[in-house]
Amino acid sequence: xxLLSRSFYQYRRISKMMKLFLIIAGPGIIVMVADNDAGxxxxxxxxxxxxxxxxxxxxVLLGPIAYFVQEMTVRLGAVTKxxxxxxxxxxxxxFWGWFSFFDLGLTNQLTLITEFVGMTAALSIFGIPxxxxxxxxxxxxxxxxxxxxxxxxxxxxIFFCLINLIYIPTAFMVHPSVGEVLRQGMIPHFPSxxxxxxxxxxxxxxxxxxxxxxxxxxxxxxxxKGMKEKDIPWGQFDTIIGAFFTIVVATFCVIVTATVxxxxxxxxxxxxxxxxxxxxxxxxxxxxxxxxxxxFLGAICISLATSWAIGEVFGWAHxxxxxxxxxPWFYAYYFLSLLIAGIVVLIPxxxxxxxxLFVQVTATTLLPAALVFLILLLNNEELMGPYxxxxxxxxxxxxxxxxxxxxxxxxxxxxxxxxxxx
Amino acid sequence: xxxxxxxxxxxxxxxxxxxxxxxxxxxPRIKMTRMVKLSLIALRAxxxxxxxxxxxxxxxxxxx
Numbered sequence: 001x002x003l004l005s006r007s008f009y010q011y012r013r014i015s016k017m018m019k020l021f022l023i024i025a026g027p028g029i030i031v032m033v034a035d036n037d038a039g040x041x042x043x044x045x046x047x048x049x050x051x052x053x054x055x056x057x058x059x060v061l062l063g064p065i066a067y068f069v070q071e072m073t074v075r076l077g078a079v080t081k082x083x084x085x086x087x088x089x090x091x092x093x094x095f096w097g098w099f100s101f102f103d104l105g106l107t108n109q110l111t112l113i114t115e116f117v118g119m120t121a122a123l124s125i126f127g128i129p130x131x132x133x134x135x136x137x138x139x140x141x142x143x144x145x146x147x148x149x150x151x152x153x154x155x156x157x158i159f160f161c162l163i164n165l166i167y168i169p170t171a172f173m174v175h176p177s178v179g180e181v182l183r184q185g186m187i188p189h190f191p192s193x194x195x196x197x198x199x200x201x202x203x204x205x206x207x208x209x210x211x212x213x214x215x216x217x218x219x220x221x222x223x224x225k226g227m228k229e230k231d232i233p234w235g236q237f238d239t240i241i242g243a244f245f246t247i248v249v250a251t252f253c254v255i256v257t258a259t260v261x262x263x264x265x266x267x268x269x270x271x272x273x274x275x276x277x278x279x280x281x282x283x284x285x286x287x288x289x290x291x292x293x294x295x296f297l298g299a300i301c302i303s304l305a306t307s308w309a310i311g312e313v314f315g316w317a318h319x320x321x322x323x324x325x326x327x328p329w330f331y332a333y334y335f336l337s338l339l340i341a342g343i344v345v346l347i348p349x350x351x352x353x354x355x356x357l358f359v360q361v362t363a364t365t366l367l368p369a370a371l372v373f374l375i376l377l378l379n380n381e382e383l384m385g386p387y388x389x390x391x392x393x394x395x396x397x398x399x400x401x402x403x404x405x406x407x408x409x410x411x412x413x414x415x416x417x418x419x420x421x422x
Numbered sequence: 423x424x425x426x427x428x429x430x431x432x433x434x435x436x437x438x439x440x441x442x443x444x445x446x447x448x449x450p451r452i453k454m455t456r457m458v459k460l461s462l463i464a465l466r467a468x469x470x471x472x473x474x475x476x477x478x479x480x481x482x483x484x485x486x
Contacts, residue, residue, distance in 0.1 A: 090447060092462070093447055364472070376457075382453070416476070
């Protein structure tokens with residue numbers, strides 16, 4: 001009887017913990033999975049086609065790196081109850097505040113365009129014209145945020161995160177050799193061939209895993225969700241789960257193209273999907289659905305990140321829990337950013353390659369700044385109290401930040417000067 | 423729920439709003455310890471270098 005009651009108690013305790021986690025979970029999972037946006041999927045598809053399974057170990061390493069960076073935003077948001085944009089203004093003054101604000105706004109708007117590019121390309125494969133895709137997406141995204149509650153938006157976003165897992169069954173459908181994946185993919189080594197090209201791919205994978213908008217998004221999301229200091233451990237666990245899923249999706253995406261399109265030059269995930277359709281209709285279809293979902297997830301998070309930042313800085317109401325009449329400028333900017341992105345994508349011969357270049361370079365300038373500010377804020381005892389970085393976190397985070405700064409700068413430079421690392 | 427100061431919710435003159443924001447955040451709250459100052463100086467230097475490189479790139483694009 002004692003054993004029975006103890007077991008029942010444990011069951012109730014675990015059940016309660018899981019329910020609590022499901023309530024708190026959201027910002028970490030969403031930001032990490034949305035990180036596998038249209039640009040990310042393209043990078044992974046190209047990586048798999050170019051290097052097979054050889055760089056899977058590198059992707060796995062990026063998981064903990066993404067966790068340690070994003071985890072800081074959970075603590076910062078829960079303790080300060082402020083978004084990242086406002087936190088920078090408050091801590092570092094208006095010069096750095098405006099710098100971060102404009103850089104974020106520009107980068108996010110350009111990235112939003114690339115998400116729309118991915119979505120229109122994905123649905124074009126099924127014969128849906130870009131104009132219709134843009135209209136459908138704007139209606140869908142509008143419906144998601146206009147329903148009036150952060151909680152509902154979050155659960156809908158998590159639903160779209162689950163669709164992102166479509167790369168897992170897709171990878172099984174191409175029948176990769178598990179032994180080969182483990183042998184070639186899990187033992188750290190660098191494939192032979194052009195060093196500069198390898199360097200470029202490594203940097204592109206890093207650049208797609210840690211993006212400045214993620215820092216702003218997760219912190220604002222934590223604030224809008226109303227997370228408190230006592231929720232931090234759950235927020236950290238939510239971020240770990242998110243990091244796990246982002247790496248799983250990235251790995252399986254690489255496995256798909258590594259197995260079937262090895263040696264083929266891939267310029268876009270849509271191109272990969274079309275090629276795969278020629279080999280297996282379902283594999284190509286799933287990749288196209290995954291690409292659309294990736295672009296959609298990226299778009300809903302990036303547009304929100306900017307709208308939150310603008311509201312924080314200008315002091316407007318800026319919560320998804322506000323109705324439209326309570327936060328008109330928050331919603332107005334949100335829709336304006338979608339319209340701009342949609343219109344640009346529909347312009348014939350729009351300079352999309354130039355836009356992608358701009359995105360890479362402006363993200364390069366913001367990432368080091370965002371990371372430096374993040375670390376400085378997390379080390380401020382007055383601000384963070386007992387939740388400031390401990391020594392281990394500082395060692396890990398400083399190492400990551402320095403490495404990311406070097407790599408992201410090199411990536412930006414290689415985007416500007418493609419022959420620089422030949 | 424985020425608690426927002428809604429005093430700016432009504433549209434104001436943009437320049438006036440920006441002036442208010444600049445005044446509000448005139449004094450950085452973070453203590454400018456040596457590490458903070460060095461980090462911010464390094465960041466400014468890095469950004470100036472990146473801007474110069476960008477400027478050079480676009481000049482070469484325009485020329486060619």
